[in-house]
Amino acid sequence: EGDEMLAVIRDSADGILDDACGQLTTVMTGTGQVAISHGSEDGASPTSDSLGRDGFLAVEKRLSMDLDIDFEGRTWRDSGDCGNVGWTLSDNKLILDSTSWAELEDRDPKRSDSTMAFTDVDSRTTNLRVVTYGFDGFGGLGTILPTLAFPMTPIELSAFFDDEVLEAGASSSDISNWNSEWTWEVKPEISHETHGLVYPIEMQHEDIGQCYGHAYLSILVKRDSPWPVEQVADIVFDKDLRTNDCNFLVSSLSEELLPEGRLAVSMTISKNTGSSGSMEVDWGRDYLKPKAGEDQPSSSTERNWVDAMWDESEIRPFDLEEAIACLKANHSTTDAAVAILGGGYFWQAQWSQSTGTPEWNLSWVDEDDRSGWLVLRSADSGGCDVVRQGSNDDGDVTWNSDAIPSTQTMALLEGRILDPARYPDLQDEIATGTGGVWHPNAAVGYRLSVSEEIQLFSLLPGDLGDGKVTMTAGRNWSDGGRAHSTDLAMDAETGEMVTWYHVDRPAE
Structure with a gap:
């Protein structure tokens, strides 16, 4: 809620939410699937990086979601004046397919390629394809985007916890070199009515809690499951919630980058079925690949x-x-x-x-x-x-x-x-x-x-x-009754591609 916060959401929705102002509630339900691909190079998949260099081996992860979405909020009294009149946009569909590649040796995210199809109640469909290359190229905003994205999709346990033994009483505070802003603690094992014997793990993002809201994550982990069998996220971004314990640097960045207003996210992901792969991911594999700075503007x-x-x-x-x-x-x-x-x-x-x-x-x-x-x-x-x-x-x-x-x-x-x-x-x-x-x-x-x-x-x-x-x-064009637009952004200092995307929608 809040004009500035909602404006950021509205501007990124390509016209879908233009009638919303002041306050917006989104309710999503549906099903999805997450899987690790069996690649061609001894289980790994070839990929390129932000500089357009080939030669990297990566773990390829595929995520798909089929969601029903309802929007509810307030709408404009007249141009530029938000009123108290209620507004709804119900019975919408969102189909998401995303493939991401994490480099095998260093686990760095190299690239993601996502497509989204949004269909409203009148059967009008807007399609979006977005290709991104990690978050570094987004500048200071790149410090916030991963925090928001991390809890919104199933956590890959081995990538996050590495080789830590997840047993009752274990916590990040016991690890001297733990380098994530997310802290965690494993609770005693319980018998869950749906998932059987599981370990609850409570997680929170310390900087957010001290500086601009809170980010809590509750997960249930089960032996031999590479992702949590249940994941519950509770996130609030609001600069007015800053405390005196806020880190100076984080406070400065959040003040500059976060819009005024409040963003609250509550999300539950639960596993229905699953199957194991034929081999473990060979994280840390040493192989011949492009070196840092190679084929890059200096x-x-x-x-x-x-x-x-x-x-x-x-x-x-x-x-x-x-x-x-x-x-x-x-x-x-x-x-x-x-x-x-x-x-x-x-x-x-x-x-x-x-x-x-x-x-x-x-x-x-x-x-x-x-x-x-x-x-x-x-x-x-x-x-x-x-x-x-x-x-x-x-x-x-x-x-x-x-x-x-x-x-x-x-x-x-x-x-x-x-x-x-x-x-x-x-x-x-x-x-x-x-x-x-x-x-x-x-x-x-x-x-x-x-x-x-x-x-x-x-x-x-x-x-x-x-x-x-x-x-x-970028460029804009029309074809077959559809309006198309493509835009890209490249870091002008390093020559690294940040993102490019293509949108097509019904022509007006």
């Missing part, structure tokens, strides 16, 4: 910003350097040019040529936190035209040039994105021909996110106070 190719991320593209006409030079030379009195010439920068930029002529949508901010945008189009004469422009309210965007990291050039990154050998499934979505060239309707750009320059973030260790730059690309 710091030697990074560039410091002047007033924007460096482009230098050879496959897109009217690159960003040409556009900015033209803006300064021919439209120096525009707010955007004045800002850039006075020490501001373009925190977001997007190139496209959907009109047949290349243009840039440029978002700027100056040293006084004034900000706005401008669309600059290439002209046949060799110059450029300001198509339209506008301004934001003062303070909507924060200027903080000291937090801008060095980044790779857009040219280098787009070369990797458009390489069919790295991301083959993505090419049909955003490239044309045999690859190496953007689709004519594609939009390409970047986005910089920085925190307000306050003393708090100057005290944070490492680069947690620095900005995050993401290269983005």
Whole structure:
């Protein structure tokens, strides 16, 4: 509940929850299945990583769910004004299929590929495919996403507890090198009416409990079952519940990243049937694989910003350097040019040529936190035209040039994105021909996110106070009565793909 919290949920639902405001309750029931695949390489499955490198062996896990979903909450009185009128969206279906790969030697999550089909009461279906590469690329948000995702699917016991003996009285506090935020304690064995002899294990996330709510997990484990036979999650995210015991760093991150409002999740997963595989997972297997830093852009190719991320593209006409030079030379009195010439920068930029002529949508901010945008189009004469422009309210965007990291050039990154050998499934979505060239309707750009320059973030260790730059690309199209959209995000410093997704829905 809460406008800001619900806005995050609503914006990620691709229009399905646009009528909801203020408060939303979701009730889900259904069945599912989780399984470990028997791979081709002595039980392991080959996979690639965020850099598009092959050569990794992984444990492949498949998860499927068939759920009935009902939504209930409040709806808008009029545009922008949330009322007290009740709102429901019942009798919906969600089918989820997800495959994930965890690297065999280090157990690192390499990639996940998920498809979801949401069908409403009127039999209108929205399909979503999401490919992600771990959580590291999500920046500070990556510290919260795993916490929320971990209890929502069956826990793989061997991966979490490793070789610990789970018997009555055992707890994480007895393990000197326990390195998870989740603490746990095994209770005495009981006879469960459905699952027989089981050990209850009570778990909680300490940082959440001290800082922004609570996260409790109660599981029942049974001998020879790789997953809990029952798993009950109780999670609340609410910054107003912060205590004086909250860790300084976690408090800082939660204050920045968590929206205002309250998110509560209660979920029970129970095992119905199961079967054992033919061999144990060979965790820790040593094998020849790509080394850290191999085939990855290095710091030697990074560039410091002047007033924007460096482009230098050879496959897109009217690159960003040409556009900015033209803006300064021919439209120096525009707010955007004045800002850039006075020490501001373009925190977001997007190139496209959907009109047949290349243009840039440029978002700027100056040293006084004034900000706005401008669309600059290439002209046949060799110059450029300001198509339209506008301004934001003062303070909507924060200027903080000291937090801008060095980044790779857009040219280098787009070369990797458009390489069919790295991301083959993505090419049909955003490239044309045999690859190496953007689709004519594609939009390409970047986005910089920085925190307000306050003393708090100057005290944070490492680069947690620095900005995050993401290269983005995508396109929209219609086909067969369906509206399609594809978007991707790549870390502009490391060249690692963060995620890409494809949505198709009934055309309006």
